[in-house]
Amino acid sequence: NAGVMQNPRHLVRRRGQEARLRCSPMKGHSHVYWYRQLPEEGLKFMVYLQKENIIDESGMPKERFSAEFPKEGPSILRIQQVVRGDSAAYFCASSEDIEKLFFGSGTQLSVL
Amino acid sequence: SQQGEEDPQALSIQEGENATMNCSYKTSINNLQWYRQNSGRGLVHLILIRSNEREKHSGRLRVTLDTSKKSSSLLITASRAADTASYFCATRPSSSSNTGKLIFGQGTTLQVKP
Numbered sequence: 025n026a027g028v029m030q031n032p033r034h035l036v037r038r039r040g041q042e043a044r045l046r047c048s049p050m051k052g053h054s055h056v057y058w059y060r061q062l063p064e065e066g067l068k069f070m071v072y073l074q075k076e077n078i079i080d081e082s083g084m085p086k087e088r089f090s091a092e093f094p095k096e097g098p099s100i101l102r103i104q105q106v107v108r109g110d111s112a113a114y115f116c117a118s119s120e121d122i123e124k125l126f127f128g129s130g131t132q133l134s135v136l
Numbered sequence: 137s138q139q140g141e142e143d144p145q146a147l148s149i150q151e152g153e154n155a156t157m158n159c160s161y162k163t164s165i166n167n168l169q170w171y172r173q174n175s176g177r178g179l180v181h182l183i184l185i186r187s188n189e190r191e192k193h194s195g196r197l198r199v200t201l202d203t204s205k206k207s208s209s210l211l212i213t214a215s216r217a218a219d220t221a222s223y224f225c226a227t228r229p230s231s232s233s234n235t236g237k238l239i240f241g242q243g244t245t246l247q248v249k250p
Contacts, residue, residue, distance in 0.1 A: 028178070055236055066224055066240040067179070080235045115178055122236030124169070127178030 026050070028118050029098075030128035037106050038136050045101040045131045049118030056099045057117045057125060058091055067115060073099060103133075111135045142225060142244040150249050155212040157244040159225030160205075166228045168201055169238065170210050173222045182210075182223075187230075217250045 029048040037043050049056050054075055059067040069083040073093035084091065088106075093099040103110055113132050117125040143158045159168070167186045171179040185192045185201045185208070192199045198211040212219055222245045226238040 057236070057238075059240075066242045069237055069239065072235055072237055080237055082237075117179075119236060123167070124181045124184060125179075125236075125238060126181070127171075129178045130176075 028116055028126050028128035030114075030116050030131050032131060033129065034132045034134070036134045036136065039107055040105050043103040043106050043110070043133055043135075045103075045114050045116075045133070046098045047101070047116030047118075047128060048098040049116075050120075050126055053118035053120050053126070055119045055122055056093050057119075058099075058101050059115045059117065061113045061115060061130075070101075106133075106135045108135045142223070142241045144244060145242070146245045146247075148247045148249065149215055151215060151217055153215055153248075155215050155219070155246055155248070157210045157223050157225075157246070159208045159210070159241055161208075161225075161227045161239075161241075162206065163227075164230040165203075166230055168199075168208050169226045169228075170197075170199060170208075171224045171226060171240075173224065173243070175221075179224065212246075215246075215248045217248050220246060220248045222246070 031046050056073045058070040061067045071084045071091045072080040076095050088104045090102045111134050113130045115127055115130045117127045119125050141160050167184055169184045170182045172182055173179045183194045183199050185199050196213045201208045222243045224240050224243045226240045
């Protein structure tokens with residue numbers, strides 16, 4: 025049973041470009057979470073999704089950020105017109121029963 | 137707002153010693169969890185303690201929860217160099233009981249010297 029898969033592992037973008045981060049949850053998991061981590065800090069909640077539905081996006085910036093978890097395929101976190109402050113590690117987690125979370129290895133986004 | 141805050145921020149001990157990390161939180165919770173993160177990797181779940189539990193054990197890990205003080209501690213006994221990592225507490229607020237949202241603290245960086 026493969027774990028949570030995130031890709032790419034590293035993503036470099038110039039200011040103003042779009043970043044697309046992908047997350048395939050563990051098999052059988054229907055709950056997906058996105059977190060952001062800045063250096064030397066803990067994880068900050070961004071969004072919680074179930075298949076085709078956004079359940080809680082209270083941690084998501086109102087502009088430029090969006091997330092989806094379609095019926096088929098991975099969950100996507102999309103950041104439009106990236107700025108330097110978006111540079112961070114973005115972690116995806118999945119769960120079967122909203123209790124214990126299983127994390128992917130993260131995508132390190134660097135904005136030049 | 138930050139829910140969990142770990143103390144100390146950094147801890148350095150010798151192999152074989154015990155390591156104790158503390159976590160404080162602000163709102164009422166359903167459960168509290170501890171996670172471990174190796175440098176550059178994702179978090180790995182260690183242990184979950186529910187709000188009606190006071191202590192829980194898992195191998196060399198011992199977790200306590202004091203809901204009256206809104207605090208928890210993680211004890212790692214007989215530490216090993218491989219325990220070197222960052223440790224985070226995460227709380228599931230009662231207000232988020234149906235969303236699965238976890239609020240993470242800033243973490244404690246543990247270094248175990250061989």
